[in-house]
Amino acid sequence: MKGAIVLIKRKNPPHGWALPGGFVDYGESYETAATREAKEETGLVVKNLQQFRTYSDPNRDPRQHTASTVFIAQATTQPTAGDDAAEAKLFTKENLPELVFDHSKIIADYFSLKKEM
Numbered sequence: 001m002k003g004a005i006v007l008i009k010r011k012n013p014p015h016g017w018a019l020p021g022g023f024v025d026y027g028e029s030y031e032t033a034a035t036r037e038a039k040e041e042t043g044l045v046v047k048n049l050q051q052f053r054t055y056s057d058p059n060r061d062p063r064q065h066t067a068s069t070v071f072i073a074q075a076t077t078q079p080t081a082g083d084d085a086a087e088a089k090l091f092t093k094e095n096l097p098e099l100v101f102d103h104s105k106i107i108a109d110y111f112s113l114k115k116e117m
Contacts, residue, residue, distance in 0.1 A: 001090050005107060006075075007097070008041050008085035014062060016100035019107070020085070021068060034071040042088045043080040046073035053109065060102040070106055 007017045020041040024033040031049055038046045049071050056067040079088035091097065093111050096104070 001092070004090035004092055005096075005110075006038075006042050006044065006079045007089060007091050007099070008079075008081065009087035009089075010100065011084050011086045014100045017097040017103075018100050019070070019103050020088070022084070030069050031071070034069075034073070038073065038075075040083040041081070041085045042075075043082055044075040044077060046075050049073045052113075053106075055102060055106060057102065068106075070110075072110070 006020060008020050009015075009017055020038055022033070022037040022041070024030060025036075028036075030051075034049060035046055038044050050073070052070040052072050054067060054069045058065045060066065060068075079090065081088040093107075096107065098104075099107070
């Protein structure tokens, strides 16, 4: 679905819908981690990976102070849930669910930038 965003429903607390992601392994680049996490959580092999922005507000994650570097990518197949994801689905700007963390801000920033292009 052109222009759609992949979201996962988290298996672990805090529960809810979120952008796929995870932690960078020791010795791994951010790009490699983003590609690996996309595959693990959504089954998608991504291409055209581009760094979008970094989000670092200390209050963005209730568990601990976590900074996230967000990437944009493309895939041609349908997502399937895996790893920490209970579900993985495509959403458009018009049908986004309620999101955990600061992911609604990230998605709003993405659509705002996309609109400017």
